[in-house]
Amino acid sequence: MSTENALLTILVDRIKSDTLVLPTLPEVALKVRSCADDPDITLHTMAEVIATDPALAARMIKVANSALLSRSVKVTTVNQAVTRIGLRQIKNIATAMAMEQLFVSQNDVIKGYMDKAWQKTINVACHAMVLVQQFREQQRHDTINTETITLAALTYNIGILPILTEAEKHPEVFANPSFLAHAIQKLAGRIGAAILTAWDFSEEFVQVAKSWSDPSYRPEDIEFVDFIRMGAILEGILQVSDKAAALQVYVDKGIIPALALFAEDDYQNLVKDTHGVFS
Template sequence: MSTENALLTILVDRINNDTLVLPTLPEVALKVRNSADDPDITLHSMADVIATDPALSARMIKVANSALMSRSVKVTTINQAVTRIGLRQIKNIATAMAMEQLFVSQNELIKGYMDKAWQKTIRVACHAMVLVKRYREGQRHELINTETITLAALTYNIGILPILTEAEKHPEVFANPSFLAHAIQKLAGKIGAAILTAWDFSDEFVEVAKNWSDPNYRPADVDFVDFVRMGAILEGILQVSDKSAALKVYVDKGIIPSVEVFADSEYQELVKDVRSVFS
């Protein structure tokens, strides 16, 4: 059996036997989520929780000042940022901003793969976040919201982490990048769904991770997976034979007015603004 097939067999067996080691939610994200679920939490107390992580604090201030919040007056403190974002949204936004902490490795080769994976995730997420914002401006769809798509788009490909971690034990597979891509394509959705289930995320997040790359999964109603798929198509992460035709599906579904929207300078500026949140 080749090394590649052996690795694939190991991964499949560990998934089926529930023995695959899954990543844990970053500690600060866990604290924020637990605090947000406390009915007695205040904005000031939430700000104190976030303030324990300087990197997360800085990123939350960037979110509060971004085009997503549609505000022109800048905030400069975490208390102001939490007040602007609001307790209802802070749980998902803060968790999303902490996701980068998982894409790390002491192995330089794995680190390179994880860095690239995180950058791809960010690019998809920026499109998805802007697309939801613009869709809501036209539809006022209460079930499709910015804070949920932010987290869904930053966890949609979380399943690659255990694959890369396991592959670290078989460094020879990295001589064949196409195999690794095949393993990720074959297993990342199932693993991602398992991770988000273990983290007690709701079904909407699990469904995105599980189904975003499955061509047979075609929700009739507007769904978060639609926005993630558009971002993945635009960035070439979801391979399609005809990009324009693939995106036109979302015109027909009423999510975007036309495929030309992606060339619009306003759209590109919004994506650029959101991208700055992650820099």
């Protein structure tokens, strides 16, 4: 059996036996989620929790000042940021911003793969976030919201982490990038769903991770997976034979007005501005 097939067998066996080592949420994300679930939490206390992580605090201020919230007056403190964003949104956005801490490795080769994976994830997330914002402006859709798509878009491909971690024990497989791509395509959805289930995320997040790359999953209703798929198609992460035809599905579904949207300066500028939140 080749090394590649052996690794694939190991991963499948560990998924089936529930022995695959799954990543854990960063500590600050756990604290924020716990506090957000406390009915007695105050904005000031939440700001204090976020302020314990300087990187997260800076990101939250960027979110509060971003085009996504469409405010002209800039905030400069975590307290102001938390007040503007609101407790309802803080839980998902703070968790999303902590995701980057998982894409790290002491191995230079693995680090390269993880850095690339995180950048691709951000690119997809930026498209998805802007598309949701524009959709909400047009449709006033209450169940599709920006704070949820932010977290869904930054966790949709979380299943690649255990694959790369396991592959680190077999460095020779990295000489064959096509194998890694095959392993990720075959298993990342199942693993990602397992991770988000272990993290006690709701079914809507689990469903996104499980089905975003599955062509047989074609929901009739508008779901978060639609926006992530559009981002993945635009970024070339979701491979399709005809990009225009694949995106036309979302015009026909009433999510976007026309394919010309993606070439508009306003759209491109919004995506660029959103990307700045993650830098």
